[in-house]
Every structure is written in structure tokens, then in C-alpha cells.
Amino acid sequence: MNVIAPTNNDTSTPDVGETKKFGTFLGVFVPCILMLFGVIIFLRLGWVVGLVGISETLIIVTLAALIALVTTLSMSAIATNIEVGKGGMYYMLSRSLGIEAGGALGIPLFFRQSLTIAFCCIGFGESLHDLVPAWSITNIGIITLCILTTLAYTSVSGALKVQIAIFIAILFSLISFFTGGDVPPMDPATFTPPPLNTLGFWSVFAIFFPAMTGMESSVSLSGDLKNPSRSLPIGTISATLTAYLIYVGMCLFLAYKVPMDRLVADPLIMQDIASIPSLIIVGIWGATLSSALGGLLGAPRTLQAISDDGLAPKIFGKPFGALGEPRIATLATFGIALFGTYFGSINILAPLLTMVSLICYGTLNLSAGLETLMANPSWRPRFKVHWGISLSGALLCLIAMLMIDAGSAILCIMLVTFIYFFVRQRQYESSWTDIRDGILLFFSRSAIYRLALSDGPSKSWRPHFLVFTEPSIEQSTAVLNFAQGISRSKGFLTMASFVTPEMGSVKRKELSDSLMARFKKDNIDALVQIKKAEKVNSGMYSMIEYYGIGPLVPNTIVFGGLGKGDKTIDFVNVLRLAYQNKHNIVILNEAEKLATDDSNDLHFWWDDQHKNNSEFMLVLGYMLQLNFKRKNSKICTKAIVQNEFERIEMQKQLSHISLTKRIAINAEVYVSADLSESKEDLIKEFSRNAGMVFVGLKPPPKDTSKMDAYIVYLQGLAKNFEGLPLALVLSSDGTPLDTILE
Incomplete structure (x- = not known):
């Protein structure tokens, strides 16, 4: 990259300022009038x-x-x-x-x-x-x-x-x-009439x-x-x-x-x-x-x-x-x-x-x-x-x-x-x-104020991702590639990371600038927020509660993995806060294994019990498919039922969704009468070759007495889906899915 310094008035020796220069008449009026009289x-x-x-x-x-x-x-x-x-x-x-x-x-x-x-x-x-x-x-x-x-x-x-x-x-x-x-008078002998004006x-x-x-x-x-x-x-x-x-x-x-x-x-x-x-x-x-x-x-x-x-x-x-x-x-x-x-x-x-x-x-x-x-x-x-x-x-x-x-x-x-x-x-x-910055600020200001006055759900909903990840491009590449694949040219993306309070503002600025420079080089459109926090979960609380300006606040929180060990309880509390604040949640498990091109299909596992999750997954999948790197990926919507009658009904339902929602999907419905075989095992079996697998996530409990059971649920997901490029998706009540998909 070439860095260009300002051009000075003089490029000569140090005594240039003492040499004779010109005034208004000789230096401006005369050259200007002579160029005009040409x-x-x-x-x-x-x-x-x-x-x-x-x-x-x-x-x-x-x-x-x-x-x-x-x-x-x-x-x-x-x-x-x-x-x-x-x-x-x-x-x-x-x-x-x-x-x-x-x-x-x-x-x-x-x-x-x-x-x-x-x-x-x-x-x-x-x-x-x-x-x-x-x-x-x-x-x-x-x-x-x-x-x-x-x-x-x-x-x-x-x-x-x-x-x-x-x-x-x-x-x-x-x-x-x-x-x-x-x-x-003109000499008639030498005068040639001019040609007609064309x-x-x-x-x-x-x-x-x-x-x-x-x-x-x-x-x-x-x-x-x-x-x-x-x-x-x-x-x-x-x-x-x-x-x-x-x-x-x-x-x-x-x-x-x-x-x-x-x-x-x-x-x-x-x-x-x-x-x-x-x-x-x-x-x-x-x-x-x-x-x-x-x-x-x-x-x-x-x-x-x-x-x-x-x-x-x-x-x-x-x-x-x-x-x-x-x-x-x-x-x-x-x-x-x-x-x-x-x-x-x-x-x-x-x-x-x-x-x-x-x-x-x-x-x-x-x-x-x-x-x-x-x-x-x-x-x-x-x-x-x-x-x-x-x-x-x-x-x-x-x-x-x-x-x-x-x-x-x-x-x-x-x-x-x-x-x-x-x-x-x-x-x-x-x-x-x-x-240029002034032009952008001028129109952004008007747009933000105008958006703040709009009421009700909007067909113009766009993903606004807040991605929590490590302050290192190497450790966050997979998560950012996923979010960028959906939000690029269509939404907003903010990478948020946390450092210890001992790190000074100069160091944080240098870290932020280096990340922004790398994003520019890799053609990633993202904002960077490097915040000080005693604990990561407290930093997440603050960002979820207060990050944004006017109507431009994140609507989807993206995590780079499930909480592990003694940090699981902190992670669940963060999920609860995000869900209570009507943020959608996406948790990427085994993020480094997510396909970044269209060599593999996108698998979406439909769940009628949490229909909002399933519909939100379709929205994400459709926007991901709009990315030129994913244009040839197929959206495969899959479901598991217990008998043939349910299979036929589910097949009709998915076909109807494809037709009415105008999203091209390949519907596949599997029958599993063996109740001893877990749903997670079936998903791993039928999606082992997928580039990315989307599965719905249960909402965190409001009742704190049920927290232990939810932690066990998350730990089970991490264990059962190990090795699978998985995106766990939880849709909030704040996303106008009916308006988006109508």
C-alpha cells in the first residue's frame, strides 16, 4: 500500500520562501486574461x-x-x-x-x-x-x-x-x-462564398x-x-x-x-x-x-x-x-x-x-x-x-x-x-x-434520523451481526467469514473483543487499526470494537445492552463456540440477556470446519416445535446463498418424523413453504420409528457431507432453577455434534419473520 504525504507548496531548497514570488496582477490576472484571450x-x-x-x-x-x-x-x-x-x-x-x-x-x-x-x-x-x-x-x-x-x-x-x-x-x-x-469591399474575383452551415x-x-x-x-x-x-x-x-x-x-x-x-x-x-x-x-x-x-x-x-x-x-x-x-x-x-x-x-x-x-x-x-x-x-x-x-x-x-x-x-x-x-x-x-467522509456522515445522519422515525416491522430488515471473538484475525477468521458471507453488501457486521484493563488505549488503538487493515486487505466489511473488561462475560453484557446508535443496533449475536467447563454458566447468562433483549443468536460449533465456498450444500433441519428458528434459518441461508462464493450451494431443508403419514404431510409443508416464500429448497424428510436412536445421531448421519448444518436452539430458561438442565442440554449438543460444521440458531421475538417472508 502506498502512503501519500501532503504536497507542500515548495519543493526546493530551504531558502525558497525568501525567493521572489508574484502578486495578484502578474501572478494571476495577467496569466488568466492571456489564457482567455487566445x-x-x-x-x-x-x-x-x-x-x-x-x-x-x-x-x-x-x-x-x-x-x-x-x-x-x-x-x-x-x-x-x-x-x-x-x-x-x-x-x-x-x-x-x-x-x-x-x-x-x-x-x-x-x-x-x-x-x-x-x-x-x-x-x-x-x-x-x-x-x-x-x-x-x-x-x-x-x-x-x-x-x-x-x-x-x-x-x-x-x-x-x-x-x-x-x-x-x-x-x-x-x-x-x-x-x-x-x-x-470584397473583391468578387477572389471571394468564395462560404459553405452552408451544417x-x-x-x-x-x-x-x-x-x-x-x-x-x-x-x-x-x-x-x-x-x-x-x-x-x-x-x-x-x-x-x-x-x-x-x-x-x-x-x-x-x-x-x-x-x-x-x-x-x-x-x-x-x-x-x-x-x-x-x-x-x-x-x-x-x-x-x-x-x-x-x-x-x-x-x-x-x-x-x-x-x-x-x-x-x-x-x-x-x-x-x-x-x-x-x-x-x-x-x-x-x-x-x-x-x-x-x-x-x-x-x-x-x-x-x-x-x-x-x-x-x-x-x-x-x-x-x-x-x-x-x-x-x-x-x-x-x-x-x-x-x-x-x-x-x-x-x-x-x-x-x-x-x-x-x-x-x-x-x-x-x-x-x-x-x-x-x-x-x-x-x-x-x-x-x-x-x-468523502463528510459526504458519508451527511447522508448517514439524515438516514439514521429517518430510520428512527419508522414504526413497526419492516420488509427492509437486514442482519446486523455483533460477533464476539478473540482479538486475533487468525482465531476469528471462520466466524467472521460466516457473518461476512451473510452481511456483505446487505447488512452490518461488528467484531467485538475484550482485553484486560491493563492494556492502554494506545495499544488498543494499534490492535484495532491492525485488525481493520487486515479486514480491508481481505475485503471484509466490518467494524472493530476492542473493549476493556475484567471478565469477558461482563464485557459481553455491556455490548449487548448498550452498543449501537439509534435504530442501528445489533439484531443478531454470533458466538464462536459453546461455553466450556466452569464458563458454561457465564455463557448461558449471556445467552439469556441477549434473548431477553430480543437479539437473535447464532452459535458456531466447529467453526473452523465451515465451508467457505459452494462445494457443499447447506443443510437446514426443520423443527415444527420451534418454527421461528426454522424460518430464521431459511432467511440466513437465503442471504448466504446470495454471496457469490455460495451461489451454487443448494438449500437442503431436512426433517425427521416418526411415520409415513407424517413424512407426506411434512413434505407437503416444506414444498408449500418453498412455493409461497419464494426460496428454492430441496426438501428431504426422514422416517425414524426407532425412538432409541437420538435425533442428533440422525442429523450427523444425514448431514455428514454438508458444508454447513443449521439446527434450531432452544431458548434459555427464564426460571433460574432450570439453568442446570439447560447447561446439560448445551453440553450435550457440543458432545453429540462434535466434528460437524454446525450453526445453532435461536430466533428472537424481535425479528419480523412474517413481514420478511410474506
Whole structure:
């Protein structure tokens, strides 16, 4: 089992805290706004307006911005509740939802960030290709990628300073665009009318949506910020709102200035509008290069964080330089981006990026919404968001995924689910707490209160076993296997053991933890209670009387054997208390000989005098048969009568029970006219090859004067059934057998 320690903000030398870090504007707002002002705004925004019209375009932009803004709010809430380490969005997802969910979403997130770099390099190549047709888009993109990777590989500080220059260039290009005039007429000789629109609203939305993604890039750099909890919400929300307002203004401006067919046909239409056309080219280059550079800064840090958590090879997490820059992870990012640049295109990569973004954003919103809804004491964000807003954002993401392409959405969800279970199978054990325990407690609380209000017998009765056994897995395996075979996925199981008062609480905790770890390894669902007791029987009294919470109290007590010698009287007193408290009782004699698979049948000896016992045995047998290890075991219901007439009547009775109770049983009735032959001997004879034998147990007497006779009865059972894998069963009045079997 792998134990994962928390990821610190810094993985460099001890003086990292003294190195220069970045504030809100340079560290958050600029990287975020530059990721938002990317390929789409300059090369596809006019195409979107021309393709679907201004009304639908504004709906697309607003819907995308709404998802981005809600995600930004949720992200800010999480970021102000925890000290965000490197890895940004991956860090928040893994610390909120657990290591499995973090891995399931972090790995696709890293690939999405890497392919975003390819997306931007292709956009840069497309714009330059229009100016120099002799240069291919792919070659331009690859050369650009190599140059940017070299810059990001060398220094994150240098890369961020370059982004300031790019930010200024984009600002001037937007000013040039909004101060431009009318579009000059198109030359009819060179103008080719655009093809008819075959793309629907959601297909166009999928191509546009990457324009509103990228705010998580600033979170990926959170380890390099002076004050992440303050800078992240201010910077990301400001950037998202700024981008939305500019997008809306550009859409209206394009729709007012340019004919629709021209918008579709000319990807560089903004250059024709601008007052200084060359500034648009500079803006396109700045937008594409800055977004690519932002991806080259963010994606490696995501991979580095994933590696630090043990979900990727450790080599990717190796830090370099004063700021712990992930240079090896940068090379891995470069490799993926190179693949995307060589084989992809804008219209191919955009829907893929949209799907991964939506599933990550949706999960982030879900996490923030659940945290707020459950109101765990540990959830104290400085930036508060109503749970309804976050959960609405998660729902919006899911709806958008399904509307864009339901098949691709399902495949994407299946891929994430596969990674989740793959990580879970590796049994990584993180040393941080996450939201999952809170979710379980939240719903458990509601369920327990609801159950406490229910009245009367229930068809939903489930076995709740309290198993008394030694505090050793080796000595209790057989008993636990029996109880687990019935209760797994269908009931509750608690193992209770007792130690001397001299054993300290630390030792008891260590013993309990070791048993729980062994249960987890052996796939046994059980709770462990290690209690101090002067005598075992006094410990049992206490557990029978007081163990449980609300309606969740044990209904069946399981013992690993009959009391022997001078302890028999104590054992009988425990049985009396359990029966008086309306607990069912199961005593396993020769438990180590019980079959654990379906190689042998289950034998149930019917007793009309104690019909409740017989019916309860059938319930246990049926639930045991539901276990996959017992699915081929047959339920053989047997009975002994004194003559042929009784045999026929009993055969009819058992057949009727099988039919009306809907339990498949093989009924076998034996005639024994020889009263000298004991019933116990007959049971041993006819069940010698059984995997497990169920026999009814007489209830302990209320009258203490009859205790000696009952002790003799128990001792006789132990002697007569020696060598037989036996379960003695006593049903209490508290079990609603009529309701269960109706």
C-alpha cells in the first residue's frame, strides 16, 4: 500500500520562501486574461457570429462565461479555504474529493493543458500561414512550440515577464479593433462564398468554449504566489468578467460592421476592420503565444503535483532551480503538445478540450457545492459562495457535455471512471482528509434520523451481526467469514473483543487499526470494537445492552463456540440477556470446519416445535446463498418424523413453504420409528457431507432453577455434534419473520 504525504507548496531548497514570488496582477490576472484571450477570440469569434448570428452568439458567449464564472467562484472558495499547493486545480480536486478522484481528473486535466498548447501553436501557425502561404501551419506550430518550451524550461520568472509585453500588445490590438472603420469591399474575383452551415448550436458552442477556459492556469502557479488565498479569487474573477465584457463588445461590433458571409469566409476579418491592421496580427500572435506559454507554465506543474502524490513516475516531480521548476515535466508536456501540433487542427482539438474542461469544471463546482451544503467545521472559506450556485454550475457543465455530444460525454465520463478505479485498485492511502467522509456522515445522519422515525416491522430488515471473538484475525477468521458471507453488501457486521484493563488505549488503538487493515486487505466489511473488561462475560453484557446508535443496533449475536467447563454458566447468562433483549443468536460449533465456498450444500433441519428458528434459518441461508462464493450451494431443508403419514404431510409443508416464500429448497424428510436412536445421531448421519448444518436452539430458561438442565442440554449438543460444521440458531421475538417472508 502506498502512503501519500501532503504536497507542500515548495519543493526546493530551504531558502525558497525568501525567493521572489508574484502578486495578484502578474501572478494571476495577467496569466488568466492571456489564457482567455487566445486563439478563438482572434481567429474564430467572427466565424461564430457569421455562422449562427448575433443572437445565438451572445447566448453561446454568455453560457460559456456563466460556466466559467461559477467555476471561478467555486475555485475561489476552495482556494481561500486551503493553502493551495502546486498543481492548482489538480491540487484542489485531490484534496477535496480524495486521491482517486484527483488522479481520475488530474491526468486528463494535464493532457488537456498540454493539448491547449498545441491548440495555440496551431492558431499561431494559421495566422502566419495566411501571410506567408509557403510556410505550412504544422511546421510553424512546431518551431513555435520549441521556442516557447525553451523559454518556459529556462525560467518561470522570465516567462511571466514576457507575458507582460504580450499583454500590452493584446491591449493595443483591441484598441485598434474597436477604433476601426467599415470593412472594405470584397473583391468578387477572389471571394468564395462560404459553405452552408451544417453545424448546430452546441457544435459551435464546443468550438467556442475553450475561449472561456484557462483561469485554472493561474491556480497552477499558486505555489509561486505571495498570497494565493487572496490573489486567486480577485485575479480570476476580475479576468473572467473582463474577458466576458470584451467578448460581448467584439461580437456586437463584428455583427454591426461586417456581413455574415464575410465573417464566415475570412478568419482574419479583424485585421480588415482595425485602424492599424498590423496591431491585430501582433495581437493574434501575442494571444496565441501567451496562451501557449501559460500552458507551458501550468501543465508541467500539474504533472509535477501528480508525480509528488505518487500517481505518476517520480522523475516528473523532480524540481530544479530556486523555485523548484519542473523541467522534466516540461519536457513531457512538450512531447504531448508536439503530438497535438503535428496531427491536430483548431476545429478538431477545440471540442476535445471543451469536454475535458467541462468535466473538470463540473467536478470542481460539485466539490465546492457539497462542502458548503454539508457545512463541515473545516470548511471556512474567506470567499463564500452559496451551495446552490456551485451545484448549478456542476449541472450546467453536465448538460453542456450531453448536449454537445452525448456519446463523447459518456466516453469521457467512462474514461475518468476507469482511471478512478485504477487508482483505487492501487490502494493509495493519502495522509490528508477529504470530502468523502463528510459526504458519508451527511447522508448517514439524515438516514439514521429517518430510520428512527419508522414504526413497526419492516420488509427492509437486514442482519446486523455483533460477533464476539478473540482479538486475533487468525482465531476469528471462520466466524467472521460466516457473518461476512451473510452481511456483505446487505447488512452490518461488528467484531467485538475484550482485553484486560491493563492494556492502554494506545495499544488498543494499534490492535484495532491492525485488525481493520487486515479486514480491508481481505475485503471484509466490518467494524472493530476492542473493549476493556475484567471478565469477558461482563464485557459481553455491556455490548449487548448498550452498543449501537439509534435504530442501528445489533439484531443478531454470533458466538464462536459453546461455553466450556466452569464458563458454561457465564455463557448461558449471556445467552439469556441477549434473548431477553430480543437479539437473535447464532452459535458456531466447529467453526473452523465451515465451508467457505459452494462445494457443499447447506443443510437446514426443520423443527415444527420451534418454527421461528426454522424460518430464521431459511432467511440466513437465503442471504448466504446470495454471496457469490455460495451461489451454487443448494438449500437442503431436512426433517425427521416418526411415520409415513407424517413424512407426506411434512413434505407437503416444506414444498408449500418453498412455493409461497419464494426460496428454492430441496426438501428431504426422514422416517425414524426407532425412538432409541437420538435425533442428533440422525442429523450427523444425514448431514455428514454438508458444508454447513443449521439446527434450531432452544431458548434459555427464564426460571433460574432450570439453568442446570439447560447447561446439560448445551453440553450435550457440543458432545453429540462434535466434528460437524454446525450453526445453532435461536430466533428472537424481535425479528419480523412474517413481514420478511410474506
